[in-house]
Amino acid sequence: MSYEANACHLGSALSCVEILLEIFRKKKKDDYFIFSKASGIAAYYAITEQGDLKNYPLGDKKYAIWAGGSLGHGLPVATGLALADKKRNVYVLMSDAEMQEGTTWECLLFKKQHKLINLKIYADNNQYQACGKIKDILDLPWDFLKANGIKRIKTIKGKGISFMEKEGNVWHYKNLTPELYETSLHELTD
Secondary structure, three states: OHHHHOOOOHHHHHHOHHHHHHHHHHOOOOOEEEEOOHHHHHHHHHHHOOOOHHHOOOOOOOOOOEEOOOOOOHHHHHHHHHHHOOOOOEEEEEEHHHHHOHHHHHHHHHHHHOOOOOEEEEEEEOOEEOOEEHHHHHOOOOOOOOHHHEEEEEOOOOOOOHHHHHHHHHHHOOOOOHHHHHHHHHHHHO
16 A cells, blocks of 8 residues: 555554554444554554545544644544543554654643543554654653553564664655565565
C-alpha cells in the first residue's frame, strides 16, 4: 500500500502495529478510538482493511472516529469524548514525539482532575521524531510506562524490515524503491 501510494512514514507505521492490535483486542464495539499518530496511518489501514493512503485521514469510521494530522491534537479530542461519556472507554494512540506538546500535558492534568479512568492512552515509544532522535531534540527525562494512565510501549521504527530497523529515522520520509519493496516483502513473509 505504501509503495503503490509512494507514501513515506513506513517506519512509523511498522512501529505501531502491535499496539494497534492490542487496542483492537481490548476495544469494545461502542468504545471510541482516536488515531493521533498520523505518521502510522498505513498500519491502521492495513489492519482494518479500511482507507487509502491517497485519501487520508480515514475512510470508514468503523474502527476509529478521528485521526490526527498535526501532533498533539488527538489527545484533546479523546479527552473531550472521555469527559462527555464516562461509560465508554476512549482509546488513543499517540507518538512519543507528541509527549513534547503542551496540549498533551494539559490533557493529562485534566484527566487526573476529572478522574477520566475511561481514557486509555498508548504512546508508541520508537524514540524518533521527524528530524531525529527524541533524546537529541527534546528529551523526555522520565519513564512514564504507566504514569498518568499512559502505556508507553517501547517499539522499533521499521519493525520487521532489517534495513529500516538499522537506519532508524531515515525511513520517516523515505519511500521504497522497487528493489527495496521486493526485499521488504521477502523479509515480512519469511
